[in-house]
Amino acid sequence: MQIKLSTALRYACITEFFTDWRVAFPVPDYILRSKKMTRQVPEEVRSAEGDEYPSPFRAWGMVVLLTIAYAISFVDRQIINLMVEPIKADLQLSDTQISLLLGFAFGLFYTIMGIPLGRAADKYNRRNLIVGGMTLWCLMTAASGLARNFTQLFIARLGIGAGEAALSPAALSVISDSFPPEKRTSPIGFYNSAIYIGSGLAMLLGGAIIQLVSSAPPFDAPFIGELLPWQTTFIIVGVPGLIVAFIIALTQEPSRKDVLREQDGDATELSFPDVVRYVWIRKGIYGPIFVGMAVVAVVNFMFLAWIPTLYIRLHSWDVSSIGYAFGTILLIFGPLGIALGGRLGDYYALRGDAGGHTKAAYAGSLFMVPGMLLTPIFPNATVALVGLALIPFGMAFITVNIVTAILRVTPNQLRGQVYAVLLMVMTMAGSTLGPTGVALITDYVFKDEMMIGYSMLTVAIGTAFFSNFAFYRCMRTFRELKL
Template sequence: MEKNKNFEQYPSNRRAWYAVVVLTIAYIVSFLDRQLLALVVEDVKADLVLTDTQVSLLLGFAFALFYTTMGIPIGRLADKKSRKTIIGIGITCWCIMTAACGLAKNYTQIFLARVGVGVGEATLSPSALSMISDYFPVEKRGGAMGFFNMGVSVGSGIALIVGGLIVDYVKDSPTLVLPFIGEIFAWQALFLYVGIPGLLVAALMTTVKEPSRKGKMQITSEDGKSTDEISIPQTIKFLWKRNRAYGWLFLSMACSVLIGYAFLSWLPTMYIRTYQISIGTVALWQGVAFLVGGPFGATASGWLGDILFKKWDKTAHLKLFAYSMIVMTLAAALVPLMPSYKLATLMFIPQIIMAAGQTALAPVAIINITPNQIRGQVIAIYFFVISMAGYTLGPTSVALLTDYVFQDESLIRYSISIVALIVGMVGVFAGFKCIPHYRKYIAKVQTGNFTEST
């Protein structure tokens, strides 16, 4: 039999929220580092002589290659070892590799640097979400995870606004010549200016206390011996028995992330090509949209999910996720078709609110049906699925339509709209399909134990 001893003492609110704030800062820095490249697409293309498809691989596949594959073993490590230490090492790695993008001389070098950024950032989400679940009881996790996940939009917004200002500054600055490196392109200075200061966040992680692990599942063998150690085969068995609950949710979120990274990768370029505006204007408008819509969507959805969870329905987080997918799909399909960049940005805000909400709601829903010993691994698998879809298919699907269907880079707006509409409809279907299967398992968890024959 398997039992989950669920009723345990949690840290004080002060300690818990301090940790969440530090983890959120780390998440903001991670998205700031990973999104810089989208600001300088046209410069990178010109200086390194690349196609849209090659750039899309830098934006997506190069980052996702190890971000996803390394996430699963790192997730298992996070289930057993100090999660704050794992995160600190990861921050150091991705900041150094972001700076390395600023030293790349050709396509291969910048590709490998982007791979390194992905390796470092693979440490953060599985470890951080596992820690947050041990800082807060189930009825308070939505608000905490919503706060953490606003790092996605805040990091993206800062990347656009601050990154855009730096781009404007360095393009008019004298050529930068580094010792032993030589002359670097103006856009490369952006990666150096942002990557190196991020190392301060790694130092800040040392002030966070590792929480004790809660909600462990006890496994009793046929001879009556109990253990809380869960092997890889037992983890696979646990997930397989719940494949419809996890699978449909993973698929729906993968669709949301695919649309999100299609936009993060190509929307600045679409604004420039369609509306003939400068990168500074693009960065300001889109950055403000992220900073307005993202924090509101992530935090409001998390707290609303917690309220509805306690007073209405234990599937509340998942239902909010599914309904937000409808609004997000409609808004995303319309954004690129707007006649002006101001109207496009206005339409972009509800898309950001819904998408940010989903980044908070999906992990809460997953963790609430997952025992402590495998939360890092399950979250890592979740990020593997959504990131492989988002980072690889998101940027590249838009680029392939532009390069090979429309064969006109000025028509990129239609590529983005088509991808958003088709993928979004799949996501809506998967989200609602998940609800009845999820309901069965969340009800079991709320009794305070997992009970299954082994």
Template sequence: MHENNSYPSPKRAWLTVGILLVAYVLSFVDRQILNLLVEPIRRDLQISDTEMSLLMGLSFAIFYTVAGIPLGRIADSKSRRGLIAGGVAVWSLMTAFCGLAQQYWHFIIGRIGVGAGEAALSPAAYSLIADSFAPNRRATAISVYAMGIYLGAGAAFLLGGIVVTWANARGAMVLPVFGEVRPWQLIFLVLGAAGLMFCLVLLAIKEPTRKGIGAGVAVPLKDVANYLLGIRKAVLCHNFGFACLSFASYGASAWIPTFFIRNHGLTAGEVGIYYGSLVMVAGSLGIVFGGRLADFLAQRGCLDANMRVGLLSAILTLLCNVVYLVDNMPLLWTIMFFNVFTVAMPFGVAPAAIQEIMPNAMRGQASAIYLFTITLIGLGIGPTAVALFTDYVFQDDMAVRYSIFIVASVITVGSIILLAMGLKPYREARDTLTRWGEQQGQPG
């Protein structure tokens, strides 16, 4: 098959990244808004910290991961723009459904639907960006897209903080059709409507031609599995190493608002505004810095630059975890800024690393497996692990600070070990890709 290897113009490529970034922001607002609404939702649904953690994590993560792999295979051969638009529509409808929840199981169903819809976004987005930018600019471009994690999480805290403050003064509202709506329910209804309207913006994305080794090659599922088995050491160290960082990140961030409220006496509104602003700034700076550093190292011949940035991030994050034991507020906020910065660094380079070791026709599937791993382990287990320590080990709501510190620190050590072990296998996987391309008549 004849392949057009020219990349889109920088303007077109960055427009694509910008639109995908907004989609990612919306997805993370929908995903993370629960973290600031723990107390009102617990009160209204009469549930425990552990039950609340299942809404934050496992109910979303299971269906996000289950749906991700078949959707990743679709992204490798069908319209990526169309796939993303369908996913946005589904998760927005289900976010609005969460706003109608009257019982715990209603909320569980809504979170399952949000997870299934969001699974369509990132595998297709990574593939679109990889085909829009040359390899030596890819980590930066994917890191800009991945800023959506921190812009979205920060916006969720800010939005939640503003609404909680407003709600304390006003209380429930009566809306046409829906009747009496509590303030936390109104947030979900508004977010769902915003996502549905955004679907029209996705029409501005123009699909780039598929490029690189494996572009235009129809690869049976069996061959994808065999290829992954051939580079399994690199894949396992990469996926589980970054999953440990995701575990630490999700586990901590799910309970940091509660940590500030319980241990430092802040109101939910104050946490939303202060911590939300910090997350948006420090997280965005950290993730783009990680991408720029990886591209800088790659341009100087470092073949495992993306993995090395992940390892550096894990080491720095472990040092910053002391923040949960600090009582001096100015010092706490200073360390928290660096903690969020270092935690953010690897989440652009991790998916960029996959693009460097997989044929084009397998990128979406490999990205979906990566997302399966980090989401099931990170979001699926992280928040609940912290809650279990608080509820069953310490049996004290005020011990949440120690739960976060222990869980985040232990799992970050695991990440350091795995990423260090993965450096050599990752370099070997890049050689495997070159040989595969030569066998297909597509030398790199």
């Protein structure tokens, strides 16, 4: 029979867990002495080690599939960034309405669904959760091609956000249960490289598809009617992910590791309020991470959303040209940053630096600053692309090392939910202050769409300091607490 634990006893379980697993998930003494964390623990309520890790072949096979799924998610969510001008013209939208489609519409359900889906990843079959979410977002991407007005396209973007919210909390939980702690950085880095691979492919393939369908006459689909080139692009892009979802459905997820267990061997159930209290008690650890990643999300959403439009308006580039250029930058410098950033974080950690991974993340935040400030306003388009390359390069340093740090200090039953909270914070900040912040400044402050570069610079100046300071504090905290 499963034992139902009180809130106090649940905290005691977590304390006992960290007492037994300080090497993998160390917690500072001042936290363990907290009033809510010092209740007596019955001897029978202890942490039990999970089954053996899967073979390297099976583990890396799952990582590759999840990485492909993650890349597809970025293609599906960001393909719209290349089609701002034709969508704006055909549906007669303002920059502010476009920004709502680029950020808020996707981010709203991505945020709302993130917490319950993160909790589901901590309790239920993660493979099925991923397959269901992937099927939903791919269908909604294709449905975007059927939109005839702002409202219909907005609803389709909501569905993409809801489906994609299921992926990362479940995927990172699966990856962490497939590799021992000391071997997780490489697979986590490989998975996160999909951010840049997917974004790059969205630009490269999107540019190629747009160029192809734009040269063809409008397609008259049975029972649907005439499809414009941007609508056909959505439909073409949405289909391949369904094949990958089917393949993932044939796999088997690994057993859960580092699990808090009750006397009868059942996993201890922790409610979402338990998760919130757990994070709040450790706000000195999680706070700088959440603030820093929220600021990075603002920069990420802003540049991915508006760089194509910036080059089309200010530098008179066509869609395919900026798609190829921006996509190539993302495909090269994102994975390069993942590889070098992960190695640098591991190097610092192996030398005994408790803040090694967060130190590498801090370095990445410094790399981003010149590109953030110069790219939007530099008059030479080609030279500006050099500055642009620093942004995904530095961002990759941050992503791989911060995710590694989070998984290191978060037990199994909380990983999906804690990561979902992080994604919620990032998406809320990124989807509003990024695309929409730029659009509001352009529409209501400068009142000139050709001033979009200075709108982007305004947001960049406001975020650069906060990201640097947050990751510096994060590094200091991990060192002081010897995490």
